[in-house]
Amino acid sequence: MAKAPLRVAVTGAAGQIGYSLLFRIANGDMLGKDQPVILQLLEIPDEKAQKALSGVMMEIDDCAFPLLAGMTAHSDPMTAFKDIDYAVLVGARPRGPGMERKDLLSANAQIFTAQGKALNAVAKRTVKTLVVGNPANTNAYIAMKSAPDLPAKNFTAMLRLDHNRALSQLAAKTGKAVADIEKLIVWGNHSPTMYPDYRFAMIGGQSVKQMINDEEWNKNTFLPTVGKRGAAIIDARGLSSAASAANAAIDHIHDWHCGTNGKWVTMGIPSDGSYDIPKDVMYGFPVTCENGEYKIVQGLEVDAFSRERMNFTLNELTEEQEGVKHLL
Numbered sequence: 001m002a003k004a005p006l007r008v009a010v011t012g013a014a015g016q017i018g019y020s021l022l023f024r025i026a027n028g029d030m031l032g033k034d035q036p037v038i039l040q041l042l043e044i045p046d047e048k049a050q051k052a053l054s055g056v057m058m059e060i061d062d063c064a065f066p067l068l069a070g071m072t073a074h075s076d077p078m079t080a081f082k083d084i085d086y087a088v089l090v091g092a093r094p095r096g097p098g099m100e101r102k103d104l105l106s107a108n109a110q111i112f113t114a115q116g117k118a119l120n121a122v123a124k125r126t127v128k129t130l131v132v133g134n135p136a137n138t139n140a141y142i143a144m145k146s147a148p149d150l151p152a153k154n155f156t157a158m159l160r161l162d163h164n165r166a167l168s169q170l171a172a173k174t175g176k177a178v179a180d181i182e183k184l185i186v187w188g189n190h191s192p193t194m195y196p197d198y199r200f201a202m203i204g205g206q207s208v209k210q211m212i213n214d215e216e217w218n219k220n221t222f223l224p225t226v227g228k229r230g231a232a233i234i235d236a237r238g239l240s241s242a243a244s245a246a247n248a249a250i251d252h253i254h255d256w257h258c259g260t261n262g263k264w265v266t267m268g269i270p271s272d273g274s275y276d277i278p279k280d281v282m283y284g285f286p287v288t289c290e291n292g293e294y295k296i297v298q299g300l301e302v303d304a305f306s307r308e309r310m311n312f313t314l315n316e317l318t319e320e321q322e323g324v325k326h327l328l
């Protein structure tokens with residue numbers, strides 16, 4: 001028997017990430033090739049944005065996706081989020097050259113307060129939310145705090161792009177395939193303070209740390225390359241990453257929904273206190289997923305260098321959260 005459709009809201013649907021994301025959701029890449037979906041697309045009320053959205057929807061129609069069971073356009077989150085199973089919150093102002101993601105905090109904080117409240121009011125009680133709009137961790141924190149009637153654990157922030165970036169850098173360094181790398185982590189904030197950590201990573205039963213055996217490369221090349229990749233893309237493209245960001249959003253929700261078969265992935269999630277990260281801080285952790293739930297990988301050793309890096313990115317998140325307290 002065919003599965004009942006799941007309702008997916010996407011905000012910023014006429015933006016650059018939206019243009020790479022919507023087609024893949026409708027194609028079954030996110031929730032499975034046997035899972036019908038209904039798209040509920042939100043854009044700002046501005047006439048130009050709504051017109052652009054109608055054009056994107058014409059193109060989606062023209063793909064005749066067999067799994068697409070419905071699609072609606074919205075300018076109000078209270079209708080866009082009605083009865084949804086998943087929310088992918090992309091819509092926000094992106095940064096330009098010379099800006100840090102946290103410079104977007106005040107511009108984007110209002111959006112996530114309003115959207116958190118709308119989710120609280122009208123979404124399914126089990127709705128799962130991924131925040132992509134920057135600064136992603138703190139926006140996810142704001143949305144979570146604005147939705148007190150929904151389970152806090154269902155609010156997440158996207159660190160999967162950082163995880164995928166780190167995988168590619170390690171594959172290039174070791175000359176091995178991306179698909180063979182296991183047990184990578186990106187701790188903390190989606191910002192240059194993040195800590196991509198390959199101390200536990202393995203390829204075909206061999207330790208990646210031992211294969212690379214070069215702490216200078218780790219500190220002076222790997223960490224800054226992954227941490228500043230977003231800025232490198234803005235510098236090269238004149239626009240922030242879009243297709244790779246959409247791909248990471250698909251990976252994040254796909255794995256949350258379909259499970260990881262024991263594989264570790266990185267998700268920005270509200271801390272439960274694990275690894276001495278204070279409760280509720282929206283922090284990148286290693287997780288495995290099963291039956292629609294994520295679980296933090298426990299029991300990993302935290303050495304002095306790692307603790308220093310984990311605290312550095314934690315301090316930035318704590319400061320960001322302090323900075324938005326007055327809005328909550």
Ligand code: NAD
Binds near residue numbers: 090245
């Ligand atoms: P974009 O400017 O091309 O598109 C954003 C869209 O959002 C626009 O169409 C705009 O009209 C819409 N929008 C703005 N406010 C909205 C609101 N309140 N409700 C609904 N829609 C709204 O930007 P983009 O390149 O698609 O990037 C979107 C966001 O994603 C930015 O904040 C960017 O920094 C972030 N981003 C995050 C990651 C990550 O890894 N977490 C990666 C890439 C980009």
Ligand code: LMR
Binds near residue numbers: 094101229233
């Ligand atoms: C990225 O990492 O590519 C995005 O967060 C966009 C940005 O501002 O860097």
